[in-house]
Amino acid sequence: MKTIILNGRIVRAGQSEGEALVSPDPIGFLGGVDPETGVILDQNHPLKGQSIAGKILVFPHGKGSTVGSYTILRLARNGVAPRAMINAESEAITAVGAIIADIPMVDQLDISQIHTGDWVKMDDGRVEVRTAKEKPA
Numbered sequence: 001m002k003t004i005i006l007n008g009r010i011v012r013a014g015q016s017e018g019e020a021l022v023s024p025d026p027i028g029f030l031g032g033v034d035p036e037t038g039v040i041l042d043q044n045h046p047l048k049g050q051s052i053a054g055k056i057l058v059f060p061h062g063k064g065s066t067v068g069s070y071t072i073l074r075l076a077r078n079g080v081a082p083r084a085m086i087n088a089e090s091e092a093i094t095a096v097g098a099i100i101a102d103i104p105m106v107d108q109l110d111i112s113q114i115h116t117g118d119w120v121k122m123d124d125g126r127v128e129v130r131t132a133k134e135k136p137a
Contacts, residue, residue: 006109006127008086011095014104016084017121020114020129021055023047028064029071029097038080056120057082058111062094072097084122086111 025046027033032042038053052075062068072094075081085098090107098105106125114120117132 001133002131004113004129004131006113006129008106008109008125008127009090010125011087011090011105011107012098012103013124014084014102015123016056016104017119018054018056018083020058020116020118020120021047021050021052021082022111022114022116022118023057023059025059026061026063027057027059027094029062029068029075029093030065032064033071033075035071035074036078036080038075038078038082051080052082053080055082056084056086056122058086058114058120060088060111061091062087062097063091064093066093066096068093069097069100072103073101076101076103084120086114086120086122086127 038051040047084104087107119130121128
């Protein structure tokens with residue numbers, strides 16, 4: 001196992017840790033994620049059918065309607081939100097959603113160093129990644 005330390009910009013301060021779920025594609029929360037279950041519904045998304053509930057959700061950035069912020073809040077109220085979110089570059093919809101839902105969030109770091117299954121520990125802008133297994137050289 002290898003540990004990587006990344007430092008990002010705090011979007012919503014907080015501490016969290018858990019298993020990473022990494023998306024190579026942006027996520028649109030309104031219509032793309034079921035607010036009752038936390039399952040990705042978007043038919044064209046590589047994570048379709050997977051649940052974001054209780055995960056450290058890592059994705060490039062959000063997309064779509066401003067109502068996506070309220071979808072993130074609904075996820076939190078229903079107990080199926082991610083534990084934290086990490087973006088390469090945050091945008092307003094996802095940032096506002098994290099803030100109103102009280103979900104720790106950071107951006108402006110190299111998300112390519114995080115893989116699904118890695119264990120991620122966030123402490124404000126500091127992100128510690130313990131790799132799930134050695135990656136091929």
